[in-house]
Amino acid sequence: MSNNLQSSSRPTRPAVAWIGLGIMGSPMSENLIKAGYDVTGFTLEQDKLDRLTAAGGTAAKSIAEAVKDADVIVTMVPASPQVEAIAYGPDGILENAKSGALIVDMSSITPQTSVDLAKNAKEKGIRVIDAPVSGGEAGAIEAVLSIMVGGEQADFDEAKPLLDALGKTIVLCGPHGSGQTVKAANQLIVAVNIQACAEAVVFLEKSGVDLKAALDVLNGGLAGSTVLTRKKDNFLNRDFKPGFRIDLHHKDMGIVTDAARNVGAALPVGGVVAQLVASLRAQGDGGLDHSALLRSVERLSGNQVA
Ligand code: NAD
Numbered sequence: 117m118s119n120n121l122q123s124s125s126r127p128t129r130p131a132v133a134w135i136g137l138g139i140m141g142s143p144m145s146e147n148l149i150k151a152g153y154d155v156t157g158f159t160l161e162q163d164k165l166d167r168l169t170a171a172g173g174t175a176a177k178s179i180a181e182a183v184k185d186a187d188v189i190v191t192m193v194p195a196s197p198q199v200e201a202i203a204y205g206p207d208g209i210l211e212n213a214k215s216g217a218l219i220v221d222m223s224s225i226t227p228q229t230s231v232d233l234a235k236n237a238k239e240k241g242i243r244v245i246d247a248p249v250s251g252g253e254a255g256a257i258e259a260v261l262s263i264m265v266g267g268e269q270a271d272f273d274e275a276k277p278l279l280d281a282l283g284k285t286i287v288l289c290g291p292h293g294s295g296q297t298v299k300a301a302n303q304l305i306v307a308v309n310i311q312a313c314a315e316a317v318v319f320l321e322k323s324g325v326d327l328k329a330a331l332d333v334l335n336g337g338l339a340g341s342t343v344l345t346r347k348k349d350n351f352l353n354r355d356f357k358p359g360f361r362i363d364l365h366h367k368d369m370g371i372v373t374d375a376a377r378n379v380g381a382a383l384p385v386g387g388v389v390a391q392l393v394a395s396l397r398a399q400g401d402g403g404l405d406h407s408a409l410l411r412s413v414e415r416l417s418g419n420q421v422a
Pocket of ligand 1: 135136137138139140141158159160161164192193194195198201202222223224225249250251252253359360361364
């Protein structure tokens with residue numbers, strides 16, 4: 117295996133349970149397997165469990181079975197209700213994990229859910245860090261995610277080698293919930309950036325400019341961005357296969373607008389973009405990639421949208 121060189125210089129790796137093998141969780145768990153970790157996974161779709169097995173992991177039949185022997189439990193599910201569903205109750209992680217285990221919750225959820233989870237887990241002798249990510253499906257596949265962490269320094273240090281197999285920029289941002297607060301800011305910036313790009317695309321096309329040439333030169337200047345690099349082809353080809361679903365970005369815009377209101381921060385542009393995301397979803401586009409904000413600008417500009 118390709119990890120032999122590394123394994124001679126590293127101590128034994130912790131046994132990992134992985135809950136949530138979706139667009140992000142599947143490639144991320146596969147990167148852990150490639151790095152030499154034993155990964156036992158559970159998720160709701162059988163095809164994703166088959167994919168884990170094919171990659172060298174072990175498919176569990178339940179959360180309890182996945183976590184019972186795990187040292188580290190990584191969770192990557194859609195939102196706060198799913199994190200609560202997998203963590204709590206007789207079949208959940210807290211009832212079935214070993215005392216001393218470390219939960220690394222990589223889902224993007226409300227900061228308060230992370231704070232509450234850490235508190236409830238502590239009563240069971242289980243530690244938690246919140247570790248949401250940015251970088252999208254491509255970043256997950258390429259193991260170059262940005263990972264924003266909230267929690268204790270010692271738990272961050274313990275998780276760092278594992279996180280190194282998943283991402284490139286890995287930062288402890290503060291106490292429990294801080295990773296989620298930074299992720300909320302990330303989603304604000306990304307949504308506003310996509311919206312600006314989408315408006316530029318419609319403006320450029322209606323003006324008769326070569327769109328590909330325009331986006332290439334724009335991306336080399338101050339208007340350039342990771343969003344434009346990653347989403348340029350989605351705009352050019354009207355390819356809105358997710359990626360990152362509008363449904364999830366709608367959830368994140370709810371998190372950031374709520375969290376900002378709680379601390380008295382005004383988000384005037386973010387508020388408008390949150391409405392545009394909500395509107396796109398209401399029009400039935402919730403399952404599309406967030407670059408589909410372009411469809412909304414097109415509709416507003418009188419274009420026919422299929
Ligand atoms: P997804 O919908 O593709 O995958 C979610 C997975 O969670 C599914 O496989 C589902 O089976 C599993 N799940 C849900 N409830 C479960 C339960 N009760 N028990 C076991 N498994 C359960 O979502 P995704 O795109 O992978 O996103 C996951 C998280 O990562 C979200 O919080 C999202 O906001 C965040 N995120 C996504 C991206 C992206 O580009 N897709 C980028 C950064 C962050």
